[in-house]
Amino acid sequence: MRQALALLLPLTLALVACQREERDTRPQSALGSGEQPTPVTTLEPGGQRPSPTDNKAASFEANAFHMSEGKRLFSWFNCSGCHANGGGGMGPALMDEKWLYGSSIESIHATIRDGRPNGMPSFGQKIPDDQIWELSAYVRALGGNAPSSAAPQRNDGMMVHPSENRLPDAATLGKSP
Amino acid sequence: MKGRLHPAQARVDARQGARALAIWNSFRTCILSVMLLACGPFLSGASEPPSAAAIAPPAAAAPPDDGQWTMPAKNYASTRFSDLTEINEGNVKNLQVAFTFSTGVNKGQEAAPLVVGNIMYIVTPFPNIVYALDLSRPGAPMKWKYEPNPEPAAQGVACCDVVNRGAAFADGRIFFNTLDGHTIALDANTGKPIWNAHIGNINIGETITMAPLVVKGKVLVGNSGGEMGVRGWVKALDAGDGHIVWTAYGTGPDKDVLIGPDFKPHYDMDKGTDLGVTTWPPEAWKIGGGNMWGWISYDPALNLIFHGTGNPGPWNPDLRPGDNKWTSGIFARDPDTGAAKWFYQWSPHDLHDYDGINEQILLDMTWQGKPRKVLVRPERNGYLYILDRTTGEVLSATAYGPVNSSKGVDLKTGRLIANPDKKTGTGKVVRDICPTASGLKDWQPSAFSPRTGLLYIPHNNLCMDEEGVEVNYIAGTPYVGMNVRMIPGPGGNRGAFTAWDVAAAKPAWVLKENFPVWSGTVVTAGDVVFYGTMEGWFKAVSARTGDLLWQFKTSSGIIGQPITYRGPDGHQYVAILSGVGGWAGAIVSGDLDPRDATAALGFVNAMKDLKNATTAGGTLYVFRLP
Numbered sequence: 155m156r157q158a159l160a161l162l163l164p165l166t167l168a169l170v171a172c173q174r175e176e177r178d179t180r181p182q183s184a185l186g187s188g189e190q191p192t193p194v195t196t197l198e199p200g201g202q203r204p205s206p207t208d209n210k211a212a213s214f215e216a217n218a219f220h221m222s223e224g225k226r227l228f229s230w231f232n233c234s235g236c237h238a239n240g241g242g243g244m245g246p247a248l249m250d251e252k253w254l255y256g257s258s259i260e261s262i263h264a265t266i267r268d269g270r271p272n273g274m275p276s277f278g279q280k281i282p283d284d285q286i287w288e289l290s291a292y293v294r295a296l297g298g299n300a301p302s303s304a305a306p307q308r309n310d311g312m313m314v315h316p317s318e319n320r321l322p323d324a325a326t327l328g329k330s331p
Numbered sequence: 332m333k334g335r336l337h338p339a340q341a342r343v344d345a346r347q348g349a350r351a352l353a354i355w356n357s358f359r360t361c362i363l364s365v366m367l368l369a370c371g372p373f374l375s376g377a378s379e380p381p382s383a384a385a386i387a388p389p390a391a392a393a394p395p396d397d398g399q400w401t402m403p404a405k406n407y408a409s410t411r412f413s414d415l416t417e418i419n420e421g422n423v424k425n426l427q428v429a430f431t432f433s434t435g436v437n438k439g440q441e442a443a444p445l446v447v448g449n450i451m452y453i454v455t456p457f458p459n460i461v462y463a464l465d466l467s468r469p470g471a472p473m474k475w476k477y478e479p480n481p482e483p484a485a486q487g488v489a490c491c492d493v494v495n496r497g498a499a500f501a502d503g504r505i506f507f508n509t510l511d512g513h514t515i516a517l518d519a520n521t522g523k524p525i526w527n528a529h530i531g532n533i534n535i536g537e538t539i540t541m542a543p544l545v546v547k548g549k550v551l552v553g554n555s556g557g558e559m560g561v562r563g564w565v566k567a568l569d570a571g572d573g574h575i576v577w578t579a580y581g582t583g584p585d586k587d588v589l590i591g592p593d594f595k596p597h598y599d600m601d602k603g604t605d606l607g608v609t610t611w612p613p614e615a616w617k618i619g620g621g622n623m624w625g626w627i628s629y630d631p632a633l634n635l636i637f638h639g640t641g642n643p644g645p646w647n648p649d650l651r652p653g654d655n656k657w658t659s660g661i662f663a664r665d666p667d668t669g670a671a672k673w674f675y676q677w678s679p680h681d682l683h684d685y686d687g688i689n690e691q692i693l694l695d696m697t698w699q700g701k702p703r704k705v706l707v708r709p710e711r712n713g714y715l716y717i718l719d720r721t722t723g724e725v726l727s728a729t730a731y732g733p734v735n736s737s738k739g740v741d742l743k744t745g746r747l748i749a750n751p752d753k754k755t756g757t758g759k760v761v762r763d764i765c766p767t768a769s770g771l772k773d774w775q776p777s778a779f780s781p782r783t784g785l786l787y788i789p790h791n792n793l794c795m796d797e798e799g800v801e802v803n804y805i806a807g808t809p810y811v812g813m814n815v816r817m818i819p820g821p822g823g824n825r826g827a828f829t830a831w832d833v834a835a836a837k838p839a840w841v842l843k844e845n846f847p848v849w850s851g852t853v854v855t856a857g858d859v860v861f862y863g864t865m866e867g868w869f870k871a872v873s874a875r876t877g878d879l880l881w882q883f884k885t886s887s888g889i890i891g892q893p894i895t896y897r898g899p900d901g902h903q904y905v906a907i908l909s910g911v912g913g914w915a916g917a918i919v920s921g922d923l924d925p926r927d928a929t930a931a932l933g934f935v936n937a938m939k940d941l942k943n944a945t946t947a948g949g950t951l952y953v954f955r956l957p
Binding site: 238 | 798801
């Protein structure tokens with residue numbers, strides 16, 4: 155009996171400690187609902203104002219389920235064709251610390267939704283808004299900007315780069331390797 | 332630096348080529364044995380040309396040199412050989428810079444400069460600016476420039492850097508292509524546009540990177556986009572006003588491919604009706620590639636043009652069972668009508684992105700005792716083919732470097748014998764496939780010297796791992812379906828510069844280079860060969876021995892095509908564009924992240940250290956003797 159208790163206690167503790175994130179597994183699927191304009195620059199005449207945050211961002215950012223969905227969609231919508239598995243190709247690298255249009259999840263969302271002039275297609279009419287948020291959350295993870303406890307883990311197939319949950323934060327790397 | 336070819340090199344053709352004259356053979360043996368002392372009689376006088384006169388380009392396709400350079404391949408036979416002799420083996424060590432010019436564009440500079448009269452013309456990568464430099468004045472000042480202002484979005488659909496392989500001159504006009512799908516004719520004297528034909532659509536992923544060829548008043552142009560599910564074509568535009576005279580597709584029904592009653596392929600595998608449809612899953616030919624982004628040659632005597640076709644799409648072969656005609660092959664066509672005369676498929680049902688668009692050098696030679704009109708093709712799949720250019724018959728196919736993706740070419744059926752161990756497919760990781768998707772040799776054109784009988788081949792030495800994955804076709808986005816990661820090939824040198832003895836079908840000598848040799852090359856009657864490295868060295872080596880005679884470090888890696896010309900002062904000059912990029916150099920020009928092995932379709936994995944060896948650039952260098 156005592157032994158059983160001794161076993162049970164750590165088990166219960168472990169279970170309690172394992173706080174699960176909230177999962178909204180069926181996000182609404184309406185097209186293009188993220189209408190909020192996102193400035194392309196932080197420069198503003200008359201002094202900088204706080205950058206606008208989208209209230210959707212919080213529910214997607216750093217969320218393990220949404221990031222793993224984003225990873226799947228990253229191949230599904232051929233992002234990987236242009237950005238490879240984050241190292242870039244026809245499009246720029248997304249795993250490094252260099253951002254042309256901003257690294258916030260809102261900026262990345264705007265990039266995917268509206269496109270960018272030098273060859274980033276606009277996916278706003280092709281991908282439901284919540285999936286664009288999932289992609290954005292995953293792109294943040296590619297750059298090492300997601301907690302390792304939530305970022306996707308290693309692939310089943312070819313190891314193309316260290317898994318997302320082991321990628322160091324690109325910004326702290328100093329220089330590109 | 333110098334060495335024999337790696338033993339892994341597979342010889343497939345047991346037949347030894349036509350025996351060149353005995354004197355030539357002994358000369359070659361001398362080089363191979365590297366016992367230079369024994370070669371006394373041959374090395375003593377460069378004046379005594381080797382006996383390779385048995386192999387020469389057809390006169391009509393390679394007229395006597397006038398000291399100009401009016402098309403990237405130098406002539407219709409595509410020899411990239413210059414008759415100029417002022418710069419030679421003895422004095423090339425004294426070469427010095429005559430002038431330089433910044434193109435203002437720091438992307439991969441793959442173009443060949445042109446020289447017509449007193450003017451040099453260069454075309455830059457995107458945004459495809461054309462500059463005319465006045466060679467008759469000190470420092471070669473700019474005479475005019477033309478900015479076509481292509482759509483910036485085109486940069487996103489160009490598979491492998493935003494390169495341009497050069498312009499072409501004919502009848503007082505400069506013809507060139509823009510990344511966003513325009514062919515433009517400029518007045519060569521004033522730079523004023525004469526016509527502008529919009530023939531490619533970036534919204535379906537179509538771009539144009541190739542250098543046009545002007546034949547009989549027609550500008551021949553093909554599209555790029557084999558990684559985007561773009562259906563390939565070649566168009567002939569009227570040089571006068573730019574209207575489309577004919578279009579020949581690389582896939583689809585015979586009428587679209589311009590296959591008619593004149594079509595007589597040599598092998599049974601290429602005979603049948605509408606093979607461009609029936610060798611594909613339903614409708615797949617519409618997004619199946621077969622693009623023509625490489626080189627065209629022309630034989631005026633036969634009135635035939637020769638051009639290759641690119642890889643089938645997507646790369647994952649499981650998604651397109653069948654031979655996938657007419658991809659990864661070569662067509663002979665009538666330039667007036669586009670009508671196909673014959674076709675040969677280098678890589679039926681291509682498994683590894685072996686585009687068939689490399690250069691073909693037109694030569695006349697004795698083959699097994701008989702004079703033959705041939706074309707020589709160092710192909711991406713690793714074999715050096717000699718084809719009868721009147722029929723498309725394969726006379727020989729010999730590996731010119733390490734090849735394990737196939738086991739040779741069956742000369743009876745003409746068919747490449749694929750190695751089942753290296754067959755890729757969905758959900759399968761296949762390792763150590765040689766050569767890579769970029770081929771034993773990619774677009775970088777070789778040169779042939781009739782004085783040595785050698786073909787000078789700049790090429791790669793890389794292998795790869797591949798994993799087929801599912802892919803959706805979304806117009807204007809990539810359609811590849813393959814994770815690729817490249818690694819250095821046997822020996823560790825990622826590039827090589829091979830002098831290939833065409834008659835004997837084996838290498839005369841091989842220079843190893845650390846990085847892929849992604850530049851073109853030029854060979855002269857002074858028996859000097861020029862090429863560049865991705866570190867930025869511009870090198871001159873002996874056409875006979877491969878000995879390094881001179882080198883100069885330029886500001887960026889070299890992937891351009893060297894040329895040589897006679898300047899207005901009567902002296903010989905050598906010109907090269909320096910500026911790293913292209914598929915091999917995309918890691919630098921696109922600032923890609925080497926932690927991802929699959930970046931730039933896997934090329935980055937083999938080029939991780941390039942960022943430490945060079946930086947992006949875009950500068951023209953012109954050299955002369957003091």
